[in-house]
Amino acid sequence: MTQIYKRVAFIGLGLIASSMCHAMRRAGMASEIVGYTRSKETRDIAREIGLCDQVCDSAVEAAQDADLVVLCVPVGAMEAVAKEIGPVLKPGATLSDVGSVKRTVIDAVGPYVPEGVHFIPAHPLAGTEHSGPRSGFAELFDNRYTAIVPVDESDQQAVAELTMFWQSLGALTETMDPDHHDLVLAVTSHAPHLIAYTMVGVADDLRRVTDSEVIKYSATGFRDFTRIAASDPVMWRDVFLNNKEATLEILGRFTEELFALQRAIRQGDGDHLHDYFTRTRSIRRGIIEAGQDTDAPDFGRVKARQE
């Protein structure tokens, strides 16, 4: 494997950064990996498990001399980090991030990027409900898309290198415009997460059905919601606050449709329900065919249990 960047620095050492470390090692990338995260406790864990070649005690120390700096902090923390490390970024280095929202990150980080540094936002479209440096695994990005979201002034060669870097981690890549990215993610990720959080909250709140009943009988559908509703609260708070417009637009559409289906239930309009439910099946087939999920019964859970 060719070495694309000599020294790679991760600011933030959660699920994505730790998975990137594992995937870099799996790919035999000879790069030096350094990392920093705000919490001392998390830095100690990262050291203990040997996540990076070096865990630094400041973001500045990690970022200086790095050829690629990847901001892996919640979206709301990007600006402060960029402000702090901007002055020490090496000329010719690439600054990227993995934030789930792109427009506000570009607006927040852009002003702190010094001349001669290539700022190329990105977003790996993969995740699990787990967080922290212990949650990473090398396969997270395999066959999943990473959106590369260049800004107007992004250098072509630098974009090509970052793209190759992500492909080496196992990802498929796609170049996207920031606003379109934010809308697509509002549909495929942000609105579904808010809806899942809401449904789980309702179940938890309901006096006439106990939590223990919800838990015992969750295999009937609810369980699929709880996985995404267990995702990192800080990350998701920041996503919604930073992709406000697109998320609210999609939620508005969602509410409209939900009301139409509720009315069909109330009025006993079985044809409306049947037609709607038939249409949604085809999207699922598309996802299976595109290799973005397994068709195994019960999501492969049965097999996983047997191992």
Added chain:
Amino acid sequence: MTQIYKRVAFIGLGLIASSMCHAMRRAGMASEIVGYTRSKETRDIAREIGLCDQVCDSAVEAAQDADLVVLCVPVGAMEAVAKEIGPVLKPGATLSDVGSVKRTVIDAVGPYVPEGVHFIPAHPLAGTEHSGPRSGFAELFDNRYTAIVPVDESDQQAVAELTMFWQSLGALTETMDPDHHDLVLAVTSHAPHLIAYTMVGVADDLRRVTDSEVIKYSATGFRDFTRIAASDPVMWRDVFLNNKEATLEILGRFTEELFALQRAIRQGDGDHLHDYFTRTRSIRRGIIEAGQDTDAPDFGRVKARQE
């Protein structure tokens, strides 16, 4: 394995009935298994794969002489089947079903149950998005709950036998009151399914984001919704039409909460969002601890792919 029923008849040969056939065989139950389903094509498939010892060409033929008859048809079709087979049910036989709604099934089937036949509704709380006789597998009920929902006149001994039968198929069992069952299922299954169907419908409808984008980027949350939104349209139409009150009640609560979260997003109230998202995490932990899901990264999908 003791033989609880000598001859077991399944009316309807979809996911649940076919999984019950496989689980009976796995348990070494020596019973004779007969089956019937309305579609000739499905009967031919059932014969081809040797699902039952005998596939009959009428419900009456399957039900007569059976010691246990299990209605595995959509909830809306239960009444017609009960009316048809009622007269031939053997004295001392048990009539059960696997419908996802219990109150309306009891009201619809009850009047056709002859004296001396034990009518004991039940509902296995397990499923996948697949349907038809080829979709069954023996492990479907393992470690999942089956609700046994006796009616007032249910015979204790007959209830004990049906309970033992389900336990032999791998299930945990729980006796429940029909109305409480319908409320619990509205929370854990019916409302989540309607919400998932709605979200997938919205994504499909949105002009500015293509279906191919939705499919490619679905690993970010949306995918989990599409699985349950791919479930059998006829079955789910009937569920909503037959558990109208409870489902609409839960959807009302859901909409209220969703509006509160939308307002928090609009107003930038990060604390409200963070608190809400923190609370929902604990329900997920409960589900993992209760063995109702795997904690494997990415839902065990990575492992499933590697096999």
